[in-house]
Amino acid sequence: MPALVNVISNPVNSTVPIAAEVFKKAGTFDENKLFGVTTLDVVGAKTFYAAKTNVPVAEVNVPVVGGHAGVTILPLFSQTTPKSNNLSDEDIQALTKRTQDGGTEVVQAKAGKGSATLSMASLEWQNLFF
Numbered sequence: 001m002p003a004l005v006n007v008i009s010n011p012v013n014s015t016v017p018i019a020a021e022v023f024k025k026a027g028t029f030d031e032n033k034l035f036g037v038t039t040l041d042v043v044g045a046k047t048f049y050a051a052k053t054n055v056p057v058a059e060v061n062v063p064v065v066g067g068h069a070g071v072t073i074l075p076l077f078s079q080t081t082p083k084s085n086n087l088s089d090e091d092i093q094a095l096t097k098r099t100q101d102g103g104t105e106v107v108q109a110k111a112g113k114g115s116a117t118l119s120m121a122s123l124e125w126q127n128l129f130f
Contacts, residue, residue, distance in 0.1 A: 044102035
């Protein structure tokens with residue numbers, strides 16, 4: 001059985017197509033076996049949703065699809081668990097925008113001295129273990 005390949009290096013929007021071209025050149029490309037992983041966006045969506053709904057982040061699941069750059073990041077808050085009936089359309093739009101801009105928000109907070117990767121990894125670790 002052919003292996004599944006998950007690309008987790010940034011910028012995933014660029015590295016997945018590069019990997020696809022490498023596999024095509026080798027004659028081994030299978031579009032059903034190559035994926036890009038955007039865990040940072042999932043961590044951000046979970047964190048922002050949990051804060052807005054006052055639910056422990058460890059209990060939140062937010063599916064995120066699409067790319068890993070701005071408007072290509074699509075958090076599916078309609079499929080989030082646990083459900084919250086207290087969020088307005090404006091709340092969902094604001095959570096979506098914040099998720100899409102999450103990496104930029106972290107970089108700006110760090111005054112351009114670093115990426116969001118370790119910040120989000122640290123946040124997820126804290127959410128899981130504290």
